[in-house]
Amino acid sequence: MLKLNDVSVTFNEGTPDEKRALNNINLELEKGEFVTVIGSNGAGKSTLMNIISGVLIPDVGDVYINGEQVVHLPEYKRSKYIGRVFQDPMAGTAPSMTIEENLAMAYSRNKKRKLKLGVTKQRKELFKQYLSTLNLGLENRLTAKVGLLSGGERQALSLLMSTFTEPDILLLDEHTAALDPSRAELITDLTEKVVRESGLTTLMVTHNMQQALDLGSRLIMMDKGQIIFDVSGKEKEKLTIQDLLQEFQRIRGEQFGDDRAVLT
Amino acid sequence: MFISLFGAVESGIIYAIMALGVYLTFRVLDFPDLTVEGSFVTGAAVAAFSIINGIPPIIATLLAAVAGFIAGCITGVLHTKGKINSLLAGILMMTALYSINLRIMGQPTLSLLNETTLFGQLEEMWKSIGLDSMLNGILSALGLEQLPSTWAVLIIMVFITFAIKILTDYYLKTEVGLALRAIGDNKKMIRSLSANTDSLIIVGVGFSNALVALAGGLIAQLGGFSDVNMGLGLIVIGLASIIIGEALFGTKTVVRATLAVILGAVIYRIIVTLALRVDFLETGDMKLITAVIVVAALVTPKIIQSRREKRRRIWKRQQLRTGGDGHA
Known part of the structure; x- marks a missing residue:
C-alpha cells in the first residue's frame, strides 16, 4: 500500500547546520496495517510524515502509494490518497x-x-x-x-x-499531544475505532510510548533519521515500556533521551 | 439635495460591484490586492476605447471585465508562482497597469460624451416603458421639486448588481467556492484536502479584478469619460464600503456579508455626498473624508462593544451587592 525505498533527506547541505533528517529509510506498509512511530525529538518522525504527504521532496529515494511512484506529485495531488490529522487542533479545520x-x-x-x-x-x-x-x-x-x-x-x-x-493512507502526526488527558483519550479511542472499522492503512507518530504500545499492529522506533527497531504482531503485544527503553539502549548504547515519552 | 443623493445612490450601486471584487480578495482570499487601482482604470479604458471604435457598448463592457480578469490572473501568478509577497505583487501590477492603461487610451483622458453608451441605450429602452413619469409623479406628490432625469440607471444597475451578488453567493457555496474560502481561512488544511491552492488563488484574484474592471467600465460610461487617474485611492473606497457594511449589517453568512458590502458601498457614497455639502469642505478633501469614515467605522463598533461589556459588569456587581444572583 505504502512503500518507501532508500529515502534520504538532508537539510542545509554544505553548511555548518547540515542535518541528515532521514538516512536511507526503507519502509513498507501492508494494506490495513496500523503502525505507530516513536522516537525522540529530531529523530525524523515529522520529516517522514512530510515525505509521505508530499510537503517535502526527498533528495534521493522513491515513494510508492498503491504501487504508483508519487515522489514527484505535489502535496495537493497526493492528498487524494492521504488523509491527515495534525498535532495542532486548529490546523485541520x-x-x-x-x-x-x-x-x-x-x-x-x-x-x-x-x-x-x-x-x-x-x-x-x-x-x-x-x-x-x-x-x-x-x-x-x-x-x-x-x-x-x-x-x-x-x-x-x-x-x-x-x-x-x-483514504488509502491515514497519517496521524501526534494528533493527541496538544489535548488535555481526557480529550486525548477520547481522540485515541475514536482513532482506534475508526481505523479498526474502516481497516485504514495508518501511520501514527506519537510521543507517548504507552499509546504506541496500546494502539496498532506494528511499532517502529526512529533515531537520528533511521528506523532502529521494527516489531509487529504477537511480539509487539508483549512489549512494555521497559522493553522499549532497554531495546533502545542495546541498539544505541545510550539512554533514550526523551523523558516526556516515558512519563506520559 | 435630493438630486445629489440620487446621484450618490446611482454611482454607489455601481461602485458596489467594485466593492464585491475587493471583498473577494481582502476577505475571502485574505489577499490584500492593490491591483484594483489599476484594473478599475483598465476596465474604463477598454470600455471607452472599444465604444469609440464602434464596438457595441454591451460587448465593450464585457471586454472590460475580461481585461480585468487577465490583469488579476497575472497578479495571482506573480504571487503564487513567482513567490512575490501579495501586497508587492499587487503594487507591481498596479504600476504596470498605469502604463498599459495609457497605451490602451493613447492619451490620458478619453471622452465618451459624443458616443452612445450602455446607459444611453438603456435609457432609450426605458423611456418606452414610461415608468419615469410614474415614479417622478410619486416624488412630486411628496413635494419634491427637482426630479431625477431618469430612473433607468438606478433600477437597472440594482438588478445587475444583485444578479452579480447572487452569482457570487452561489459560487462561494459550490465545492470550488468552499475551497476558495478555505484558502483565506486555513491554507494548510485545504491543501491537505487536495485543493490546488495556487490555481484557486489565481482564478480568485482574476475574478475579483473582473468585477472591479466591470465597475470601471460602467463608471466610465456613466460619467462620460475615462481618465488614467480615476483609480486613485480606489482600494480605500472599496475597504471603506466593506468595513461600513460589515459594521452595520454583520457578516454571519456569505449571503449577508455580500449584501452588507453592497449597502456599505451605497452608504459610503451618501456619506461622502453629505460631507461635501458642508460649507468648509472642498472636493479635494474627499480622500481625507474617506480616511476618517474608515477609521470611524473601524473604531466605533469596538467602543460600543467595550461600553456594553462595562455596563454589563457594573450591572452584575450591583446585582450581587443587592442580594440577587447576578442572572437576569
Whole structure:
C-alpha cells in the first residue's frame, strides 16, 4: 500500500547546520496495517510524515502509494490518497466556516471539485450520520462555525474529516499531544475505532510510548533519521515500556533521551 | 439635495460591484490586492476605447471585465508562482497597469460624451416603458421639486448588481467556492484536502479584478469619460464600503456579508455626498473624508462593544451587592 525505498533527506547541505533528517529509510506498509512511530525529538518522525504527504521532496529515494511512484506529485495531488490529522487542533479545520462546510470540503478530497453546491440536503443527512458516531452532539450543530468548538471537538472533527472518505493512507502526526488527558483519550479511542472499522492503512507518530504500545499492529522506533527497531504482531503485544527503553539502549548504547515519552 | 443623493445612490450601486471584487480578495482570499487601482482604470479604458471604435457598448463592457480578469490572473501568478509577497505583487501590477492603461487610451483622458453608451441605450429602452413619469409623479406628490432625469440607471444597475451578488453567493457555496474560502481561512488544511491552492488563488484574484474592471467600465460610461487617474485611492473606497457594511449589517453568512458590502458601498457614497455639502469642505478633501469614515467605522463598533461589556459588569456587581444572583 505504502512503500518507501532508500529515502534520504538532508537539510542545509554544505553548511555548518547540515542535518541528515532521514538516512536511507526503507519502509513498507501492508494494506490495513496500523503502525505507530516513536522516537525522540529530531529523530525524523515529522520529516517522514512530510515525505509521505508530499510537503517535502526527498533528495534521493522513491515513494510508492498503491504501487504508483508519487515522489514527484505535489502535496495537493497526493492528498487524494492521504488523509491527515495534525498535532495542532486548529490546523485541520477552517474556523470561520461551518461544520457542514468543513465536512463538504473533506468530502471533495478524493474527487474533482465542481461548480455544484458543496452542502446539499442529501449530504447533510450523510454528515449527520457521520457526526453522530463521534457522540459529541455535533450532528445538531451543523451550521455552527467551527471556530466556536473546543480543541477536542475540533480534533475529533478533523479526524472524522480525514477518515470518512476512507483514504488509502491515514497519517496521524501526534494528533493527541496538544489535548488535555481526557480529550486525548477520547481522540485515541475514536482513532482506534475508526481505523479498526474502516481497516485504514495508518501511520501514527506519537510521543507517548504507552499509546504506541496500546494502539496498532506494528511499532517502529526512529533515531537520528533511521528506523532502529521494527516489531509487529504477537511480539509487539508483549512489549512494555521497559522493553522499549532497554531495546533502545542495546541498539544505541545510550539512554533514550526523551523523558516526556516515558512519563506520559 | 435630493438630486445629489440620487446621484450618490446611482454611482454607489455601481461602485458596489467594485466593492464585491475587493471583498473577494481582502476577505475571502485574505489577499490584500492593490491591483484594483489599476484594473478599475483598465476596465474604463477598454470600455471607452472599444465604444469609440464602434464596438457595441454591451460587448465593450464585457471586454472590460475580461481585461480585468487577465490583469488579476497575472497578479495571482506573480504571487503564487513567482513567490512575490501579495501586497508587492499587487503594487507591481498596479504600476504596470498605469502604463498599459495609457497605451490602451493613447492619451490620458478619453471622452465618451459624443458616443452612445450602455446607459444611453438603456435609457432609450426605458423611456418606452414610461415608468419615469410614474415614479417622478410619486416624488412630486411628496413635494419634491427637482426630479431625477431618469430612473433607468438606478433600477437597472440594482438588478445587475444583485444578479452579480447572487452569482457570487452561489459560487462561494459550490465545492470550488468552499475551497476558495478555505484558502483565506486555513491554507494548510485545504491543501491537505487536495485543493490546488495556487490555481484557486489565481482564478480568485482574476475574478475579483473582473468585477472591479466591470465597475470601471460602467463608471466610465456613466460619467462620460475615462481618465488614467480615476483609480486613485480606489482600494480605500472599496475597504471603506466593506468595513461600513460589515459594521452595520454583520457578516454571519456569505449571503449577508455580500449584501452588507453592497449597502456599505451605497452608504459610503451618501456619506461622502453629505460631507461635501458642508460649507468648509472642498472636493479635494474627499480622500481625507474617506480616511476618517474608515477609521470611524473601524473604531466605533469596538467602543460600543467595550461600553456594553462595562455596563454589563457594573450591572452584575450591583446585582450581587443587592442580594440577587447576578442572572437576569
